[in-house]
Structure formats: C-alpha cells, structure tokens
Amino acid sequence: MPTEADYFAQVPVVLTASRLDQPLNEAPGAMTVIDRDTIRQSGARTVAEVLRLVPGYVLGGWNGANPLASYHVALDDFGGRNLVLIDGRSVYASSYLGDTHYGMMGVLLPDIERIEVLRGANSAAYGANAMFGVVNIITRHSADTVGGSAALSVGDNGIRDTYARLGVGNEARNVRVSVGEQRDRGYLNAFDDKRLGQVHVRADLQPSLADDVMVSLGVSELLAGEGYSATDKDNPFHQLRSRTSHAQVEWRRQLDDRNALQVSVDYMEDRRWEPLTIRPIPSVSLDVDSGTWGQRQNVEVQQRTVWSPTWRTLVGVGYKDERARSDTMYYGQGWVSMGETRLFGTAEWRVDPAWLLNAGLFVGDNTLAGTYTAPRLMVNWLATPHQTWRLGVTESIRAPSLSEYKGDVRAYLPGTPSFLRPFAASGSVQPETLISQEIGYLGRWPGAQVTLDARLYRERMRDLVVDDNGKGNVFLPGQWPGMKAKDFVNDGALTLVGLEYQLRWKATARTELWLNQNFSRMKWDDPDYERKKERRPPRHATTIALFQQLPDNWQISVLHERVGSMTLRTKSEWMKATHRTDIRLARTFRWDGYKAEAAFTVQSVEGDQLFFDPQRNYRRGRQGFLTLQLEM
Template identity: 25%
Template structure:
C-alpha cells in the first residue's frame, strides 16, 4: 500500500497543479457531480443509433455504417468490471484478446495474432492519437493506460480501414474515444482490491469561464503475478501509475481541446536479470474544430508523444513522435458528402541492444509518413449509398502506397442494412523488418517491402424486432508479400527477413443482443476463421506458415446483464476459445461475473470474479519467454462519485 500511495501522489501532483493553476475552476453543479445512477436502460433501437465516427471519419449512426463495427459503450465497460484497456477489449466479439502474462497481451482481428506477441495488422488510436510503435508496427499494451470510467466508447472495426486510417489498418481499427470534460464534472474515486490486483483511480472535473470545462485524473495499480504451469508464482507482477488532464472550451463555431498524460511502470525484479524492466513516457494533444456558417466541419489535431522502455535483458528503446492531421468534412452538395484531409508523422527512435542480444542497425532512425485522402459518399438512391475512398501515403521505407476502398450500402427497410466492400490495405515495414541484426543468426531485411491485402466483405445489420438486434459479416482476404524468415546460404545461417509468403483467409463474424424482458439483456458473439497460407516457390522459411499467426478457428461469447432489483445488478460473461496450434494451447472456456449494488446514486459496491472455472489456464504462448498461465481472481470494487 505504501508503494500504491507513493506512485499515485507522484503521478497526480504535477498534472493536478498545472491544470488547477491554469483553470481556476468553479465548483461543479450539484446535479451533475458524480452521479452513478444506472445508465444501462437504453433500448436496442437507441443503441443502434449511437453516433460513431471511425467508419467514415464523420458522425453517423451505428445502424447505417457499412462495415463490421462493434461499439463498446462506457456502460458495457462498467458492467463488465474490466480494469484495463486490453480487458475491456474482450467485450468486442470481433477481436482475439489473449493474455500472455501479468502485463503482456496479444490482440488481433481476423487472424495473425503473432506468437511473439508482436501482432502488427491493427491500427489503434486513443482520441485520434495513433499508438502503434514503428519498432514492429504493433502496440505495447502495457503502456496504454486509460481511465475506463472516462471512456465514452470504443469503436472496433474488423476489416481494412486504410483509405481513412492509413497503413497498418490492415485487419482492423480500434478507436478509443474519451468523454468530453463537460461530461465528467465533479469527483470520482474508484478503488479495487482483490486476490491479485489493487488499483485506485481518482478524477475531478470542473468548469472555467463561460464555455470551459476540465478534468484531471490519476491512476495507480499493482498487477499480481501470473502462474507457472506447476502453479508457482510467475515473478512477473508489475506496478503502473498514470496521470493526465483534458480541457475543452469554445462554442458552436470554434471548439478547442488540450489533453495530456504521463505514465511510468516497473516489473518485479528478476534474480540474475541485467536490468529492471521499466516503462514510461507521456503525450500532449491539441485539437481545433471549426464549423463554418455555410456548413461542413474543419478539424486540425496535433500531438507529441515520447515513450521509453528497458527490458530485463538490458535492451533499451525510446521513441519520439510528432504528428499533425487535418480534415475537412464538406457540407453535403446534392447527393455527395465528401471528406478530405491529410497528415504528417515523424518518428525518432533509438534502440540499444545489450550483451549477446539482437540489435538494430542503425541504432537510431528517423522515419516520416505523409498522406492525403478523399472519400465521397454518393446517394445513388434514398436507400442506396456508394462510398469511394482513396488514401495516398508516402513512407520512408517503400515510398508511395495507395489505399483504395469501395463500399455499397442498401437499406431495404428502416431497420436493416446490407453492405459490401472491396478494399486494399498494406502493412509497411517496421524497424524489426528492415534493421534487426543478430550476428551469425539474423542479417536484417534490406529488401523487405510492404505486406499487402485485398479484402472482400459483405454484411447485414438490422433489428428484426424491437427486442432483437443482429450483425453478421463475412470476409475473404487475399494476402501477398507476408513476412518470412529465410535461409539464403547453404550454411542456413544467417537468416534474412523477406516477403516470401502469401495466402487467403476467410471467415464469419456475428453478434446479437436480445432484450429478454425489462431489466434482462443477453448479448452473444461468434466468429470463425480459416487460413490457407503457403510459401512462395523456392522459399526457405525456417519457421513455416504457422509462425505468421497463432489464431483460434472459432470464438464464442455470451453475456447476461440482469437488474435483480432497481439497485442490484448481476452480470455474467462466458467465453469459449478454440485451441491454438503453434505453439500449442488447449481450448478453454472461462466465466466472469459481477454483482453490484448501487447504495446511492453516488456510491456503488461490487464483487468481481474473473476466470472462475479454472484455478489457472493458458491463453497464449510467446515462444521466446517461459509459459505463463492466468489465475482465477476475485476483486472488490468501490466507486464513489462526489
């Protein structure tokens, strides 16, 4: 507990002082401060009309979005009892979320969850800030802290999004959108303690001037260790602290946002390790939204981020990012609604190997990424919309990439949408692809080019009855130039990273919500995946096609939310995951549950159980580190609004 209070105070103090001195806020209105009244009463029709932005980069109703998109609401997150962003992402039935140890996750959509934990075909954003690392074109999930109570929604798109979101939006896009400062007024304390984890989240929001609102927050947590296969402690517990702020001001014509975060963390000391595992960094983001009197919306967003990490082998990595995005949603003209924009990103990274480890040559590199895009929604008829989009993106490795997209959406009724799409996506080279060196073993990939996808999709989303909503999508993906690790000399070693694999994947994703009766809702999800990958003629990849991704052939989920009384909720979450083949992981079924009592509109007590069916189970294996299993856990939670 001493550590807990120390890192909470250390993380919260600088941001709290800076924002309070700048804002000089008034007290929040009493009727807005900290209410925790039940918000899970939205009808299925109201949920279908939730406003999303990730499919077309402009606000639209979920029911009319021509893509396989699932929205995780703030309400869903609260009712699930999730205590981290990766755990909240388990709520999306179109994602594979697999935990490797106390801090590591493999997260993917439509396959290619790489066995080293370096999945690289998702574009992930937090409030429009891309969080992928150019080290391997993926996400360090242990570095992504978000105060879940302040998340408005998480939009999860499976399928390519390159025409709007660029390279690396190959198999999907995850967009985490936090609430406006005006919607988080008053104070909130959320404390959790249990058999493995302990956490404290604190937030306060207020107002300044006529249009300004702000919030500051601090989070601190200690995550318990995983288990070895024998049941012993895995010695991988870790601590994390984060603090930040968000300020919104302005009116209908011009609105501004300034927000930022600082974080640090460390893992349990490992006997004999060369270094202590640590992570840290921060970011600052500013945005301006302008609404001209003649219609349309102009948006400009700039952010800076710096992250660093040291792992126990002694390897050190740091990254600085400078990013600018501009976008203009034109006022509708006749049957056309257009979005145009562009952006520029600069990455400056530094990677230092340790004794007898791999390294990157050169150790430091500056890479640049520039793009322009246009998308036009054409109303062919009142019930038929054609969307055409194209992004041109230039990167430091392969030059110009083109990312086209065509979508057709038909509304046969007011409560049904049938859509189809053809898209191209690419995953551009990362530092690991081009520059990874281990003398005598790996000689980099000097000729590595972008991995390519042509995707064909079709789907249905509708509400057959007032109490039932359904979404079904099918896809057929054709990949080329996938990464391989190949021998190019008679002596086998050293190996070179090349583009010697191609193949196809196809599958179905489906989810549905059924309002059984007032106060009881069931949500089910299922997806099936098949892969047919092969090496190019003459290829000498030493790992084979299984190394491209370790993915289950099916996933099933069922969630139940039941209001037992006006103040007592019971939530149950059952999931079943098929086995993995390389490395082998047995199929498993697990259960989570949450019993919550709203003592008042400001106080909620809950008991949360995770992985209740087994003492411990294996979800994913990183072949380069020891196997770790995820234990059963039980937590108590207090949420207090004031």
C-alpha cells in the same frame, strides 16, 4: 456537428469507419460500439479484456503484464497490424517492433466514453497499419466529468487498482485530471508482476460558438517482470520499465452550415529500459540493455463538406515523422527515422433512398516504404428502414517498422572485439498487403429490441514480413561465429475465410443479452507454414454476455467465452480449447451524499487454465476482487 446524444441513439452515430459521422447502418464496414456502462459492468481491468465483447477478437499476451487483443489472427506479439486510436490519436510506438499494446494500456477505463471497433481492414481511411481492425477509444468530454470520483479495487493475485479524478469548469472551458495505478501478479508460473501508473489531463475549450478545442496530455509508466527462467540463456528473469507520454491538440471549426474543418497535432514518446544478463554459452556472461527510445510527431488537416442532401465528402492531408534510437537495437546509427506524407478522402453518395455508395482512398508517400495507395469501395443497400445489406472490397497495407527496415542488434562480449548479432536488417523488405472482401448485414427489430450484425469475409494477405532464419547472413569481422544474423524478408501468404456475427437482445428494461460468434478457416500458401501450424487462429469462438438489473439497485453480469484450439506462435505452443466465465455482482447506493457502487468480480470462475505458452505451464488463474467507487 453530431452531439453526444447521436452516439447513443437507437441507431448510433459512429465516426471510425470513414471519418464521417454516420448512422451505424450506413457505415462502410461492420462495427461494434461498447459504451462506458458496458465497460464497467463487464468487470474488465484492461482494454484488451473489453475487446472480448467484439466478435473476432482473441485475447492474448506473452505474459500477464502485456495484455493484447488481436482481430482474427495474431501475426505478432505486439499488435502492429491492428490500429489503436485514443481520441483519434494513433498509439503506434516507433521504437521497437511497431507496438500498439503499450499504448492501448495508456488510458484509464473510467475515463472512456465509448469504444468504436471497425471489424476489418481500413487503410483507406487511416493508411498503413490499419490492416486487421481499428480500435478507436474515445474518452469522456471533460464537461461530463465535473466533480470528483475515486475507486479502489483489491483482491487475489496481488490485484490493487486505484483511480481518482477531479474535473472543474464552466460553459466555455472544462478540465479533467485523472490518475490511476494497477497492480497484479500476472499469470501463474510466470515472472510478470505488473505495476502500471498513469496521469492524464484533458481540457475542452469553446472560444466561440463555431470553435471547439480539445487538449490532451498524459503519461503512463509500466514496471513489469520479464523472462522465462532464472537460467534461461537468452531471456532470464529481469525487470522491464516502459514509459509512454503524449501531447495532443485538436481544433474543430464549423465554417458554415455545409463545411467543417478539423486540425490536429500530436506528439508521442515511448521509452523502454530493459537491462539483462544473457549467457550465449555457459562460460560467457553478457550485460545487454535492450532499451529503446522512440518519438512520433503527427499533424493532420481535414475538411468535411456537405454538397447536397445526397452527396458529401471528407478530404485531408497529413504528415508524420517517426524516429527511434537504441545502442543495442540500432547499433552505431544514432537516430533512425522515416517520414510519411499522406492524402486521404471519402465520398458518400446517396444514389437513392435505398442505395448508398461509399468510396475511400488513402495515398501515402513513405520515405522507406515508398508510395502506396489503399482504396475502398462499399455499397450499402437499405432494403427497409431496419434492414441493411453491405457489399464491398478494401485493400490495406502494413508498412514495416523501423526495426524491420534498419534494425542492427549487436552486443559485444566483454574484453573482446567479438559481438553477437542476432538481427541485421538489409532494408529490402516491402510492405504487406491485404485484400478484404465482405458481405455484411445489419438488422434491427425495434419491437423485439433485437439487433443482428453479421459479416461474411475473405481476407487475402500477401508479402508477410518474417525473419529469414539467417539464410542471407553475411558475417562481419568479429561477429560471433555460432550465431547467424537474421534479416527481415517478405515470405508468406495466407487466406482467411469466415463468418462472424453479434446479436444483442434487450429482452426487458432490466435484461440485456449479447451473443458473439466467429467461425473461420485460415490456410497458409506455404506447405511448411501449414505443417508447423504457424500462427493458427481458433476456428471458432463464442462470447455470451448477460447484463441483468436486479431489485434494490443490484446488478449482475455474466460473461462466458469459449475459444477453440489455436496457437499464438508455433505448433509447439499449441493451446487446447479454453473457456472462461466472469461474474460481477454490484450494488449502487448513496453514501454520505456521494453516489457509490460496490462490486465483487470473479474472473475465470472455472479455475486455472493453460494460456498462451503451455510449454512453460503459463496459466490464467481464477481471481476475485472487490471494487468500491465514489462519485460526486
């Protein structure tokens, strides 16, 4: 089994690409690893903000209470095409529209050990929904957090963040309890005040020298403002409350010097309460509760086998059950559900010392999407010990969500048999597919302390799931005649071609510089989509980060980001090119026996800028905050 030291060696060992532990230069895909020190020094308050350090990721969110980061192109507002894992557990929510961004908020940043990001498709390892990138958030082992820690941040825009952690244990068992809360007032000119509270427990047990058991429990609850205006007929100001909870057990056993077994079981529940009053016509007021309740159960078994010094495999089987209910979203259906049985495997063959072949295959049998396969073939050429070239192709899919298969949204007008029916899914929609071809390069110059990771890609997506704008609507008795029910259909294809790279330079023992850039061109097959500039990503994006240690335990970080013009929805919401600079100045010291750090962070030093929805004058404002952290 790899140790923690392996993950932070000069060539880090990563797990996310193929589920096998591999040195970064042997992984079958481009990867970015961000450790906990970098997360802290970045001044980020959310995981979405941390992902600005990954080339190709674009920060978004329809309001400040719903931060979202998408790889290459944001084809939805919920992150359903970007797989997010926390300690290997998917945070994909079943109840609404295949959401991951609520789950991505369900982790406390000080608890994170590192974030591994595979830049590209990876259904071959993880199945449906690992289409545009895999974000694997790995929390700290509880043995590394014995003792206590507390932090407080206060600042502009209502920022008030609190965090506390207590860890106890010994050589055989360790437990950590972490609690935290975040508050802020979101975007300027938006109704999106946020209060996010969390409680998490992680236990790590070692019942024998061959066994390791990890147990994780947690709950996060978000209370946030929603809505466009006090008088908007479809989305007036209202309060939304969501709660995400999980339980996870993972058991790892080293069977012998060649075989390792892993069994994981997890359960996730996501609930939303969203009562509001809409006015479809000025004379009618309608109370609607868009709340949902989702559950997902998952079990997985995998075995890693080292057959020889040149050949090793990983095979696994699993099953998941997803279900949801909502009186409004799934009218009259009670619980709706789908299950999936899966078989997956990876084979790594070292043809000779310079050539490495990695093949992966995922086979899923989904009760609604049917049977699908997702293969990958990648060849790594280790031209020298420090220069690696990578060439490969991957096919990925996204299975439609429960709402895209079974959604039937109804709201009855008071005192009448008439009802509004904005969506009525026929269940005929098919999975989306993505073919990703890439050429990669990873170069290291140890003497100069420079690393360059580049990826040239062509991504071809077909069968995009969209709504049909009511074209196939069949009116039911009592259905409001002025509103067509929309179905979900496959109607869209696009091609994305680009180059991205990340350059890291450890100029001195005290100075580190990062440079990330992404250049891309996207073209819709349908000229109408092209004309409307539907979901258009930026053609270029650059992030520069400087981490500088100063004398007397001072440290300064500067992150500058420039993003080209784009739209996260339609042409009417086109955003001009934006730039953002964050500066963090910190000092570590001892205070009454505690290890302490005081930091002052300013985000968006340039000032207010239009963001996400220029039509409504949403702005990302400049904000500063002070942070004090104490640790035993």
